[in-house]
Amino acid sequence: MKYLSEYRDGRIARGLADSIKQVATRRWVLMEVCGGQTHTIVKQGIDELLAGAVEMIHGPGCPVCVTPLEQIDRGLAIASRPEVIFTSFGDMLRVPGSEMDLFQVRSRGGDVRVVYSPLDALELARRNPDKEVVFFAVGFETTAPANAMAVWRARELGIENFSVLVSHVTVPPAMVALLESPDNRVQGFLAAGHVCTVMGWTEYEPLARKYEVPIVVTGFEPVDILEGILMAVKQLEEGRHEVENQYVRSVKRDGNRPAQEVVSKVFDVVDRQWRGLGNIPSSGLGLREEFAAYDAEQKFGVHTITAEESEECHAGEVLRGILKPNQCPAFGTKCIPENPLGAPMVSSEGACAAYYNYGRFRTPSESGA
Amino acid sequence: MGDSSIADGVNCPVPFSRYDRVQLGHGSGGKMSAALLKERFLPHFSNPALAKLTDAAIVEVAAGRLAVSTDTFVVRPLEFPGGNIGSLAVHGTLNDIAMMGARPRYLSAGFVLEEGLEFEVLDRIIAAMARAAEEAGVPIVAGDTKVVERGKADGVFINTTGIGELDRGFAPAPDLARAGDAVIVSGPIGRHGIAVMAVREGLEFEVEIESDAATLSPLVELLREQVGDAVHVLRDPTRGGVASALNEIAESAGVGVELVEDALPIPGPVRAVCEILGFDPLYVANEGILIAMVEGGSEQNAVAALRAHPLGEEATVVGRVVEAHPGLVAMRTGIGGTRVVDMLPGEQLPRIC
Numbered sequence: 001m002k003y004l005s006e007y008r009d010g011r012i013a014r015g016l017a018d019s020i021k022q023v024a025t026r027r028w029v030l031m032e033v034c035g036g037q038t039h040t041i042v043k044q045g046i047d048e049l050l051a052g053a054v055e056m057i058h059g060p061g062c063p064v065c066v067t068p069l070e071q072i073d074r075g076l077a078i079a080s081r082p083e084v085i086f087t088s089f090g091d092m093l094r095v096p097g098s099e100m101d102l103f104q105v106r107s108r109g110g111d112v113r114v115v116y117s118p119l120d121a122l123e124l125a126r127r128n129p130d131k132e133v134v135f136f137a138v139g140f141e142t143t144a145p146a147n148a149m150a151v152w153r154a155r156e157l158g159i160e161n162f163s164v165l166v167s168h169v170t171v172p173p174a175m176v177a178l179l180e181s182p183d184n185r186v187q188g189f190l191a192a193g194h195v196c197t198v199m200g201w202t203e204y205e206p207l208a209r210k211y212e213v214p215i216v217v218t219g220f221e222p223v224d225i226l227e228g229i230l231m232a233v234k235q236l237e238e239g240r241h242e243v244e245n246q247y248v249r250s251v252k253r254d255g256n257r258p259a260q261e262v263v264s265k266v267f268d269v270v271d272r273q274w275r276g277l278g279n280i281p282s283s284g285l286g287l288r289e290e291f292a293a294y295d296a297e298q299k300f301g302v303h304t305i306t307a308e309e310s311e312e313c314h315a316g317e318v319l320r321g322i323l324k325p326n327q328c329p330a331f332g333t334k335c336i337p338e339n340p341l342g343a344p345m346v347s348s349e350g351a352c353a354a355y356y357n358y359g360r361f362r363t364p365s366e367s368g369a
Numbered sequence: 370m371g372d373s374s375i376a377d378g379v380n381c382p383v384p385f386s387r388y389d390r391v392q393l394g395h396g397s398g399g400k401m402s403a404a405l406l407k408e409r410f411l412p413h414f415s416n417p418a419l420a421k422l423t424d425a426a427i428v429e430v431a432a433g434r435l436a437v438s439t440d441t442f443v444v445r446p447l448e449f450p451g452g453n454i455g456s457l458a459v460h461g462t463l464n465d466i467a468m469m470g471a472r473p474r475y476l477s478a479g480f481v482l483e484e485g486l487e488f489e490v491l492d493r494i495i496a497a498m499a500r501a502a503e504e505a506g507v508p509i510v511a512g513d514t515k516v517v518e519r520g521k522a523d524g525v526f527i528n529t530t531g532i533g534e535l536d537r538g539f540a541p542a543p544d545l546a547r548a549g550d551a552v553i554v555s556g557p558i559g560r561h562g563i564a565v566m567a568v569r570e571g572l573e574f575e576v577e578i579e580s581d582a583a584t585l586s587p588l589v590e591l592l593r594e595q596v597g598d599a600v601h602v603l604r605d606p607t608r609g610g611v612a613s614a615l616n617e618i619a620e621s622a623g624v625g626v627e628l629v630e631d632a633l634p635i636p637g638p639v640r641a642v643c644e645i646l647g648f649d650p651l652y653v654a655n656e657g658i659l660i661a662m663v664e665g666g667s668e669q670n671a672v673a674a675l676r677a678h679p680l681g682e683e684a685t686v687v688g689r690v691v692e693a694h695p696g697l698v699a700m701r702t703g704i705g706g707t708r709v710v711d712m713l714p715g716e717q718l719p720r721i722c
Contacts, residue, residue: 004644008703008704009703009704010631010703010704010705013703013704013705014704014705042708043702043708044702044703044704044706044708045702045704045705045706045707045708046704046706048706048707049704049705049706094714094715103715116570222703222704336714337714338714338715348647356711357709357711358708358709358711359708359709
């Protein structure tokens with residue numbers, strides 16, 4: 001497939017892995033921010049190819065995983081209402097709330113539907129004027145423009161039976177929180193290519209300078225990731241800390257201006273709770289006052305719902321890179337994809353699920369079995 | 370005028386029904402039920418055993434062991450590129466029989482019809498079913514229909530049961546996989562699941578992907594003739610795809626399986642749709658390919674035997690059965706890493722980004 005098979009070429013990938021091992025004079029610790037990259041790394045065994053030269057810590061960039069429990073409970077409460085058609089991207093359906101997940105809500109009569117775009121949800125609202133259609137707007141800067149556009153269009157078209165349950169987060173504040181935490185081990189970042197396609201990389205430049213960490217904007221295929229790692233390792237070896245762009249076929253320094261504009265027209269920067277990381281100041285997006293009519297939290301009065309995370313779930317330490325998923329005491333025993341304690345075991349992009357689904361048998365062989 | 374046209378003999382063998390959709394009355398057991406049977410089903414399914422319309426069909430079988438399998442089909446949409454629920458209900462059950470090394474002989478079919486189902490659709494389903502059964506040379510000897518109220522079913526549900534005759538000496542089974550066996554797939558992976566998904570989700574692509582639904586008995590016959598006892602396991606990787614089928618075999622035989630990613634025959638369009646939706650083709654359903662595990666050394670013969678039939682043209686070795694990591698399926702990735710190919714906890718879900 002054009003633009004895909006080239007970036008999965010085994011020969012090129014192994015060549016890059018060899019270069020990384022040659023360039024690295026010591027073992028470097030890098031974090032890939034995005035869950036899609038985590039998925040590729042574990043699925044393709046990239047961490048295995050680089051063992052000894054680079055340790056990859058899997059960052060907080062899975063939107064499903066960082067959506068706080070109470071926000072999921074709010075979604076479940078809304079989805080259970082008889083007048084509601086609750087719409088979501090597919091991988092939110094199995095994320096456990098305090099008591100159940102969206103699949104269970106559906107089995108009890110809730111109208112829960114998977115959509116591929118928030119604009120499909122808006123269309124559902126137009127076609128079902130006697131129903132309240134709610135879209136679960138989660139994600140990073142990548143999904144924010146389309147979600148903003150849906151709200152914008154709803155107002156333009158005068159569609160009043162549409163609202164969004166917003167749990168948007170942004171990457172740079174999370175990187176700052178990680179870098180400022182006393183137990184930080186991360187020496188360089190692979191920034192998420194798709195987030196930067198929208199936002200560009202100017203906001204990462206002050207971070208690289210202030211915290212003296214290389215940041216490489218990186219794509220999602222094995223060759224992309226290995227090339228991104230090589231660029232970061234070269235910077236570390238040479239004592240540089242700059243923002244570089246590996247994902248040149250998609251990302252420009254200024255990003256996608258029209259997308260940024262629609263996001264800032266509809267959303268404001270707000271403080272946000274991250275599952276496993278706690279409250280991070282100015283790390284999220286919320287609807288601006290003028291779009292309050294489209295805020296599902298207010299419309300259905302669910303903002304009072306709160307929830308406590310399971311104490312047995314170490315998602316926070318996994319997301320901060322302190323624990324590898326399979327070092328968590330609950331991994332593979334109490335916590336499995338069929339019965340997850342926390343979100344990183346649910347989403348296909350979550351680090352725990354990736355370890356469980358693709359890596360379970362590597363662990364004993366690594367320990368010499 | 371009416372009289373004379375009847376006298377002229379309009380060539381309609383059955384009375385013209387005034388209904389264009391299934392009515393609750395068609396499940397009453399009365400005249401409407403009888404008419405449904407005569408007008409819709411019997412013209413397609415005629416065979417001596419069924420034609421008697423007795424309480425049970427009487428059939429002849431060879432002395433020895435029989436393979437029996439039943440399956441219920443609830444696919445949405447009812448019709449998709451490459452088939453419909455009717456042809457699927459025939460192929461699915463016949464293939465389960467064939468995977469035991471048995472020759473399918475008879476089928477039964479039970480229908481749960483939803484009130485309001487258009488006869489036009491039902492007719493196409495029945496016709497496809499009859500065609501699939503005829504191509505496989507297996508008569509549908511017993512049947513049943515029920516009608517439920519609108520909203521209580523999804524158009525039509527079909528259950529089929531198949532009976533097949535087993536040969537002495539040729540009885541592949543999942544727990545017979547042995548270390549050293551070659552793992553062969555008989556054709557391209559993922560077509561059925563993606564064809565159905567594309568229609569269900571209203572996804573349009575430049576290339577239409579057709580379901581691979583087909584009866585696999587001819588491939589099994591070829592393997593029996595050319596490779597015989599060296600065939601240890603046969604399996605049709607339907608729901609859950611190739612990955613789930615291999616996991617079940619690894620589990621039941623207590624062996625490991627090692628796949629080679631680059632060897633998997635995945636058609637470009639299937640790969641593309643999976644990329645868009647975030648699916649893994651290894652977990653997508655197939656209805657017209659089989660997995661064979663054959664004794665090491667016999668794989669070239671087995672592949673050649675399969676390739677002699679149009680359904681097996683793309684047959685290829687995709688991996689090995691190994692002693693290591695019993696119960697687990699591992700895969701050598703395209704870039705030279707390894708990963709586990711586990712069972713899925715539930716259905717595959719499209720990703721956020």
